[in-house]
Amino acid sequence: MRPVRLLVVTAVAAERDAAAAGLDPITAPAPQPLPGYALLRIGGGPSPGRLRADLLAGGAGPGAAGAAAGTALTAAALRHEPYDLAVAAGIAGGFAPRAPIGSVVVADRVLAADLGADSPDGFLSIESLGFGTTVHRCAPHLGKSVARALGAVHAPVLTVSTATGTAERADALRAVHTDAAAEAMEGFAVAEAAATHATPFLEIRTISNPVGPRDRSAWRVPEALAALRDAFGALRTVLEKGATPPYA
Template sequence: DLVAADLGADTPDGFLPVTALGFGRDRFTPPPALVREVATAAGAAAGPVLTVSTVTGTAERAAALLAAHPGALAEAMEGFGVAEAAARADVPVLELRAVSNAVGPRDRDAWRIGDALAALTDAFGKTAPVLEGWNRHDH
């Protein structure tokens, strides 16, 4: 799933997602068969990616996001917007991510951007045939 993790409102009773406020959506679910096929081809984990408007820089915020979205695998800033555009064009969407650093306190010395880019390049190569041969009407 592509999840708008912080789209909503803070209230005295806690965070309310935009859907609880009666507006729009806060989640897009890619076609499950496509997710399975891409994850298998890439040797990747499948699970929710959280779209946030502010990068998480504390362990407390990371824990709060994980508590609110159990099973989330990563956070990013672009996925939900791409999903909105895809929905308007009536095309399926999925988010393929390679992780260069852990969510939480920023430790630039631990970032592995080169490794993440190499992993993403490898994943694209492995998933391209799946995407080229996939027909959403067959699944």
């Protein structure tokens, strides 16, 4: 039986390395060729086990994340080794009280919260303009299993191009997306890339700060990175011992 092929896309190296430490706390990831990027691999050697994970710090924001994920997914397809699952991951802001600092969120769907156009009557989504979609649903059964294993909130995660820094903006997002648990900047873009390859998708976020007024002194980044490491340890257990592809 071949190993499960997993792609993990984060914004920055610290998030990538936390995920890697959770997936394999002993073996250092091995660099892999990928034009324009530093791709790291766990597993895939002579005795790969049940999981082979490629990890990629693609950059902050939807543009960088979409380009990185698309490059990795296309390269894998050209090798005739498509991924079984793509995961956008990292730390994020949480909507209190649903996702407090230190909690874990597994998305049931990802939403592009600011993709569209402004107008005198308010915000117009890209869907209302007839140009695309603002929602991607995550692998449902796997998402529930992973959320249960992590003790995580299973709810929507918003993707924004400009991180929220005021109470007014946080309230405006809550008013539209009443069930959202977290805000980040990459998930929707990775989901778009995964959808073009018919690759199932998840987003996993650990909460370092509340969505609202920007106060770096209140952020708990080390704790959120440690939670991300632990979350990927639990994800590995789910993938190796429980769920099997296809995940859609």
